Amino acid sequence: MNKPLILVVEDDPSVRNLIVTTLKANEYNFVTAESGEEGASQAATHNPDIILLDLGLPDIDGVEVIKQVRGWAITPIIVISARSDDSDKIDALDAGADDYLTKPFSVEELLARIRATQRRLAYMNSASSSSVFENGGLKIDYAAGCVYLDGEELHLTSIEYKLLCLLAQNVGKVLTHKFITANVWGSSWDNDIASLRVFMATLRKKLESADSERQYIQTHIGVGYRMVRL
C-alpha cells in the first residue's frame, strides 16, 4: 500500500524528533517544518496527505496556519496542543482542523489518529457521491431517510437523525458543540448545548444497545463529538 505523505509542523526539536522517529518506524513518508510560515509553504509545495500541526509556534499562531491552508486545500489537519485549555482546540477545530492531540500524548495515540484519518481519506475518495453511508454495522440510506444497525432498522427522532447524518458526513472528524448546534438548531445557546448532550446520549444508546464494545460516537468532554470510522 502506498504510504501517505505527512507534513510535521513542530518547533520543539525533541517532540519533532519523536514524531519523525515514529513515522519512520511505521514507514510513513514525511516532511518537516519548524515554523508556521514554513509549514504553510511546505504544505503548498508538497501537497501532503495529512498535516500534523503544533499550535504553539514561534512565528504565527497555529490557527492562522489552518486558515491559510484551508484557503486552498482540504488536507486533513491534526493539531497538537500543549495547553490544557480547551478553547484553543475548539478554535482550531472551528477554523477547519479535523482532530487534535494533547501533549503529552503516547506514540500509539499518534499512530491511531493517523490511521483513523487515513481511513477517512479512503472513505471520502471512494464514497463521496454515494447516497448510502456505511460504517461497521451502521448503514444510513440518505435517499430513503432510513438508518439500519446490523441490518435492523433503527427508529430515530428527526433531531437524532439530523445529528447522525451530520456526524456521518464528517466521519472521523471532531465536530465542536458550536458547529453541531449551529447546523442542527441554527443557533448555539447554552441551552442548545445541554439539549445536544441529551440527544447525543439517547442516540448513542440506540447505536450501542446491540454491542456495548463497539462505539460509533466518541464524546470529547468540553470540545464536541466525533463519529469513529470503524
Next chain:
Amino acid sequence: MENVSDKNRELPTSGEHVLACLSSAPSNARIIRTAAQMAKAYGARFTALFVETADFEKASPENKSRLQANMGLASELGAEIETVFGDDIAYQIARFSEAAGITKLVIGRSTFTKQRLPGKYDLVENLLAYAPEVEIHIIPDRSADNRYSPKRTRGGWLEILKNLGISVLILGVATAICYLFQWLGLADANMIMVYILGVLVTSVATSSIAFSMISSLAGVLLFNFLFTAPELSFASSGTEYPMTFLMMFTTALISGLLAQRYKRQASGAHKIAHRLRLLFDTNKLLFAQTDRDRIISLTAEQLIKLFKANVLIFDEEMNDFYFPSNSSSPATYDVQTEKKRATAAMNSASKRGHDQIGGKFFYLPLRANDKLYGAVGMDSEGLSAFDHDTFSSVVLECALALDNEHIRRDKEQATIMASNEQLRANILRSISHDLRTPLTSISGNAANLLENGEKFDPETRKQLLSDILSDSDWLITLTENLLASTRMEDGAFGLRLSDELIDDIVDAAVGYCKKRAKGRVISLSSSGELMFVSVDAKLIVQVLVNLIDNAIKYTPEGSHIDVKIEDAGDNVRVSVIDDGNGISNEDKPHVFDKFFSGSREISDSRRSLGLGLYLCKAIIEAHGGEIRLKDNVPHGCIFEFELKKKEITINE
C-alpha cells in the same frame, strides 16, 4: 443631640467647625455657600443645622420642598445635616453649637427680624447672649422675608373652626362652674381660677397662641360681664377690678403659653426618643448580620417600616437594584432613570448627592470609610426634615454594617490566600523532593541504554525502557494534578462551569484509566438515566482519574474496580468501589489530608505525592459537593462523591 454620624467622618485639620443655619427660604442657599467656602478656607468641619419648630409641620409643601433642596445643597457642599427641635431658635442653635464645638456660625441677617415684637430681641442678639464664645458671621439678605410664612394650608379653616368650637365649649363649661360657685356663695377669686384653668386647657387643646390670647381675653370679659357688679354689664364698680382683670388676663395668657411650650417640647422629645430607639434597633439588627444581602434587605425593611415609603437600594457590587418585596404601595418608577440618579448620587464628590436627573426617588450614597457600597433611594414626597435626618442615619448604619462585612470578607480572603500560599510552598517543596527520584531513573536508564544498549540482553533492555515509561507516566499524572491545583487556587471562582451529562464525564475518566489499569478490571455501571451536573468537566474527570488511579495503585493485580453512577434525590452520586485490602482505621481520617500518602503498602512500590485525594476533596467541595470514604463489604473501600443535579429544559 447626639450626632450618630460623627464616628464616620474624617477629622478636620484646623479644629474649626463651621455651622450654617438652614431655613426654607430661597435665599438660604447663599448662606450655605458662604459657610461652605468658609469651611473650605479654614479646613474646617462643616455642619448645617435646621431647627424644626412646632409650626413647621403646618408649613406649605413649597416651603418643605425648598428646605429639602437647601439640605441637598448643603450636603452636596460637604455638610453634615442635623435637625434639632424647639421653638426658641436662638437657644437651640446656641445649645447645639456648644455641644458640637462650633467655632463659626453663619446666619442671614434678615432672618426672623420682620415680625419682631417690641421688647423681643432678634435672633442674632439672642444668639450673642446665649453663645458669646461663638464667632457669628452675618450675611446681609435684602431679599424677601425668608421665614416660611405660616400660611394656612388646605384644611386650615376647618382647624380654626374646630379650635373655635373647643374654646367656646371650654369657656362655656368654665362659666357654668362659675355659676355653680356663685350659687354656693364662693368668693370671686375662685371664679378667676376657674377661667384661668379654662384658658390653660384651651391652650393645650388648641396648641395655638392666638386662641390662648383670645380665650384669655374672652375669659376676662365673661367674668367682668357675668359676675362683677353690675352684673350683665362691662362696667365695673369696684376700684380694684381693672387691676384684677389685668392680672387675670396676664396670668391666663402666660400659663396658657407655658403649657403650650411644654406640650411642644414634650412632643419633640418624644420624637427624638422614638428615633433613638429605632436607630438603636436598626443598629443592633444590622450589626448582627454577616451576610451582605441580608444587611441590604433588612435596611430596606426597616426603612419601609419607618417611613411607609417606597425604598430602592442600589448595590454597587451587583450593579443593580435591590427591590424590596414588601413596599407599601405599588412602585411606579423607571428603573433606568433611577439607576442614573443612584449613580449620580454615588459619584457626587460630596458626602451626599442631590442630582438634577428626573425620577422620583431621593438618594443617599452608602459610604463608609471612604468606600462606596451603593445608594439608598426613597420616595421622599411628604417627608419632614426630621424624617430626612432619620433616613440619613439609617443609611449610615447600613453603610457601616456593609463596611464591617466587607472588612470581614477581606480578612477571610486574606486567610484563604495565606493558606493557598502555604499550600503552594508545600507543594513546591514536596515536588522538588519527589521529582528527583523518577528523573534520576529516567535520565539514568536513558543514558545507560544510549551508552550500553547493545550490551544488554533484550529482557534487561525492556525492563529499563518500561521503567522510563512508568516514571514518565507518574510525572504526567503529577503534572495534571498540579495544573488542576493551580486552577483550584482561585477557589470556586476558577471553575469553568458547564452543564454536562454525568455519564459522559464518568465515561471519559473510565476510558482514560482503562488504558493504564495494569491488570485490574475496571467496569462502569450506570442506570442510564440522563442526569446533568453543572461542573468544570475537566476537574471532575481529574477527580475520577485520581480516585481510579488510587484504586489501581492500592489494590493487588486482578482486583475489580467498579465506577457506579446513582440517582440520590437532588444529587448524583458517583462511587469508585474496589475489592482490595481496604484502608486501615488509623489512616482513614487522614486520606484527604495534604501530602498524606498513607502507611499502606503501595502495590507497585511507587511513592505518592499525597496530592491526589486532597485535590479531589478540594475540587468536589469547590463544586458544593461532598466526598466520602466508606468500607466495601467484605473488603476494599468505596470513595464516593455527590454533586447537585441540574434541571435542564430541552429544545426540540
